[in-house]
Amino acid sequence: MSVLKTSREIPARVEQVFTAISDAERLAQWWGPAGFTNTFSVCEFVQDGRWELTMRGPDGKDYPNQSRFAEIDALRKVVIDHISAPQFQLTITLTETTAGTLVEWEQAFESEEVARKIAQFVGPANEQNLDRLTAEALRGN
Numbered sequence: 599m600s601v602l603k604t605s606r607e608i609p610a611r612v613e614q615v616f617t618a619i620s621d622a623e624r625l626a627q628w629w630g631p632a633g634f635t636n637t638f639s640v641c642e643f644v645q646d647g648r649w650e651l652t653m654r655g656p657d658g659k660d661y662p663n664q665s666r667f668a669e670i671d672a673l674r675k676v677v678i679d680h681i682s683a684p685q686f687q688l689t690i691t692l693t694e695t696t697a698g699t700l701v702e703w704e705q706a707f708e709s710e711e712v713a714r715k716i717a718q719f720v721g722p723a724n725e726q727n728l729d730r731l732t733a734e735a736l737r738g739n
């Protein structure tokens with residue numbers, strides 16, 4: 599198993615960050631790298647709930663995605679199984695800090711080969727995702 603990790607301290611309360619993740623309309627605003635937009639066909643934010651969306655890239659290309667909310671521990675952790683290729687499990691952990699919320703973002707790929715091939719894209723894309731999450735959490739302030 600190969601794990602790609604990043605983290606970010608967001609100057610917002612845990613509740614604000616969790617709401618930006620758990621509210622489908624808000625999630626659609628920030629999910630994905632810079633320049634991507636989202637259309638959700640299903641977003642069942644419950645344990646084992648389905649999440650089906652199409653991400654549209656800045657090049658106009660559509661990227662269908664299927665995931666499952668494998669675990670939800672309100673205000674603490676969300677685990678997402680990305681079912682469509684590339685398959686991975688994303689764990690988002692939220693920890694209250696004196697300055698706001700530490701967001702830890704870990705993607706576990708079963709295949710080290712797949713992780714190696716996409717690491718150059720995924721690393722910067724995850725940072726952009728956290729930039730967008732930060733803006734959305736603060737917008738809801």
